[in-house]
Amino acid sequence: MVRELKQSLLISLWFVFLTFPLLVVRVNTIENVVVWRWGNILWVAIGAFVLSYCWRYMLARRKRQTRKAEEGVDTRGPLQAALDNVQLRNRAMAVLLVLAAIFPLVFDTYQTSIMVTALIFVVLGLGLNIGVGLAGLLDLGYVAFFGVGAYTYAILNANFDLGFWMVLPIGGVLGCLFGVLLGFPILRLRGDYLAIVTLGFGMIFKVVMENWKTLSKGPSGIANIDRPGLFGLEMTLEQSTVFIYYIIVALVILTIIVTNRLKNSRVGRAWIALREDEVACVAMGIDMARTKLSAYALGAFWAGMVGVVFAAKTTFINPAGFTFMQSAIILSIVVLGGMGSILGVILGAFILVLLPEYLRAFSEYRMLVFGAAMTLMMIFRPQGLISNLRQIYQYKGSKDKTAHDG
């Protein structure tokens, strides 16, 4: 007890020291005044003291859980257990579908339009999940594919007057092509090198869009992009928002079905194997180049498609909308939700997109909390909100329990 108290006191002192210049002193070099905010010391001290206790408790808890897991004890929470129940899951799915279907009828245009944004990020998350979650290929420039799709529609629409439905597959295919294009040079690179190359790719996309004026109209962006049409019907703003909502819902369902099927397909298993151990995977006779490229291409495909929807929804795009921050948010959707888990990704997207929208009051602290949450999540719940269901097959005689998911 005393030891812990002493430790916490030391930690609290350390943080007071650490935050002193930045939180307490504020220099106004213009008027040459120093503002001393002594009050902040108190908050830091108390905060650090309390948090250090929480920290220790959480670390101890994590340790207990890993030990339990090693002993083969079921560590799933009640929610996770409920999720693993197939019957319950199907029922929940049905309810969810109905809710999704009636959503725009119950809520107004604004709510629907927010929901469209959230669902766009769901598709982006699911797309990135193929690369990061399943194949273990880190991508910090994913937003570039999204941008490729959006610009494809904007440019084709402005110059050749092509409609939404025409461009939707083109956007997907172009995204796919860029995925392969990026994939080729980095096939030989190991995990960590991917981070910087993909980050660079994202930045290159933005710079090219800013500079290549004849193609992209430069930094001022492309406006007046057509909304999706329905057999040439004239639609009001409300109607077309609802229409886009149903389009994106359909796209989300399609993505879920396809990624779910992919996960358990031949190529999906190859991705997972690649993620777990590249060397062993190649030794088993899996074509590494093809597997990696297909992961990039398929991930980029969804981003390209949903990019088209995004351009059609906002009717305006500019290079400033496709920054590293966006890539980081999509990545954290995947990580926060639970890498590899489809349901987790959906939940992650809803939390990260809808929460800031409804919690405008906290928006100043939003990114601070966001950054801290990313780190804490990795430490205390590395598997994400909903951990990926992983098939584990156990030899029947070894434990009294038979095979179970965990």
Add this chain to the structure above:
Amino acid sequence: MKKVGAFLATAILALCVLVPGGAMADTIKLGVAGPHSGDLAPYGIPTMRAAQLVVKEVNERGGVLGKQVELLIQDEQCDPNIATNVATRLVTDGAHVVLGHICSGATRAALGIYREAKIPVMSPSATNPPLTQSGEYPNFFRTIASDDMQAKLAVDYAIDKLGVKKVAVLHDRGDYGRGFAEFAKQRLDEKGVEVVMFEGITPGAMDYSSVVQRVRRENADSLIFGGYHPEASKLVTQLERRRVDAVFISDDGVKDDSFLNVAGTAAEGAYMTGPKDLSALPLNQAAVQSFRDAYGAEPGAFFQEGYAATQALLNAIEKAGSTDYDAVVNALRTQYVETPVGNIKFDEKGDAEGVGFSVFKVENGAFVEMQ
């Protein structure tokens, strides 16, 4: 289970923020949209407060057309995507007129939605020329001069008064900076003045010494820069360090006290354009004073423009006798109104007549208006 729970949670959250709209038809609804949080908030908050001050005063006087004015304030952080959501929200909530948006990009994204809903929009700060000049948005007005006017003024001043012969044009690759630089180049070409360099620099890069050395090598006698003050300070500092004696000419984004403080002595002798100094106007003084009384501080960027825009919008409704779109737009185009930025009305395209820019020069650490 968890799925349902998550969805219910979202749904409940959604319900909590649902605004009971539609029921109160007896107010005039003025939407205010702009960045009120994030790093661009300093540009949006003064306009929001200007609207609050004007509306408070108008309501105390009995409102417009006998109805009280109600403000619908929405934050969009200058993000085009959020801006479209906010615009949809304002349309759904039944705004009659909208004050905003602040950034050109966000304004452009949102305007289409307002146009469809037939809502007049007035921005105090979106200076991108095509917003009015393309003729695509008959519902758009602004109380600030557009970028091409600024560029024209800066270039004409440089040629006529400073006698520049060889000009290097740089920009920060942003919407605003590049726009200014391109209009400047266009004007220089028209006037037959040689442009020896035209390129973008990376905002936030460690230094611009290579670019500055290029400026010297090209023997440019002046450097026109489109962008904001952080890059401008770096450029003038390096011009001074490298002993390049090109005249530095820039835009409204540089006319900021931070430029003087960061660049220090290197800023001396730099020229920039900016809104005319109107602090002598009585209405302007009154507006600034009301802000001081209410908040105990100096108003920030675009406060006067925002104040003027709110007055112009409410005045137009009053003169039109209704909130009917055509009547309000017509009133904006025909009726003059006294505002802190002068006695203004709007032309066919939506630009204010009677709002002007001047050239300023940095002398002894202060901006001095040139005649």
Add this chain to the structure above:
Amino acid sequence: MDIEYFLELFFSGLTRGSIYALIALGYTMVYGIIQLINFAHGEIYMIGAFVALIVAGVCTIYGLSGFAILVLAAAIAIIYAAAYGYTLEKIAYRPLRGSPRLSPLISAIGMSIFLQNYVLLAQTPDFLPFPRLIPSFAFMDPVAHIIGSPELVILITTLITMVLLTLLIKKSRVGKAMRATQQDLSMARLVGINVDRVISLTFVIGSVLAAIGGVLVASYIGQVNFYIGFLAGVKAFTAAVLGGIGSIPGAVLGGLIIGWSESFAAGYFSSDYEDVLTFVLLVVILIVRPAGILGKVRKQKV
């Protein structure tokens, strides 16, 4: 070819490159030991610059002047950067040792976002002017258009720092422990090296280098805000990868190559595609040498 112009570009590239190299060393040392990309390293550089600004500001107001401020500001900035680096490792990376490779990386991105916003909220989103602390030497006047006094100070400081670092790693006991840990972490532990301490020390040294870079750049450029770490971090990281991550001479070489390529590209062609060039260069070099210029390809055994 105009030799004077070439020299001008050469020196501005060298100045820029040596700063990149200072920051890149932090990335490469950490990576060499625990194979982690410390994404928050650019933020340590920013914090170093910010703390120096605050100290310098307070000192100016309380009447100190000139060179004394520079030394004091740099010293305190270095101490704080080291403290932040140490704490960062303790909180965000140590609990994740032995977990999947993506986890610490994402934790690092989280910390990078956190630290940026922490400084943004605790101080200000605006650019703050950094006092010009590096004096203008009279003897540099004739060549000031080629290389100015601040550039000279930056180059000399970087050179001294790097010599000291090399000595530390090659000669000292700690350096030996670091090299041993880099070669084989578990083996180092077996022969009695306190691996945790070595890792902490690596973070501290990397942070010190970043802080030196931060103070130099801040007093050279004259302005600081919460976001300067991002771009500098990305460039330095690219430099580290280019030179071969994990290799110390590689980081220096990579930094210089990027500095020169940017400077010559802007000087002889155009600065429009400066960033694109950096990354294209990176991809080309990685295609030819997947482990970077001086990086060792570790044979994987199965």
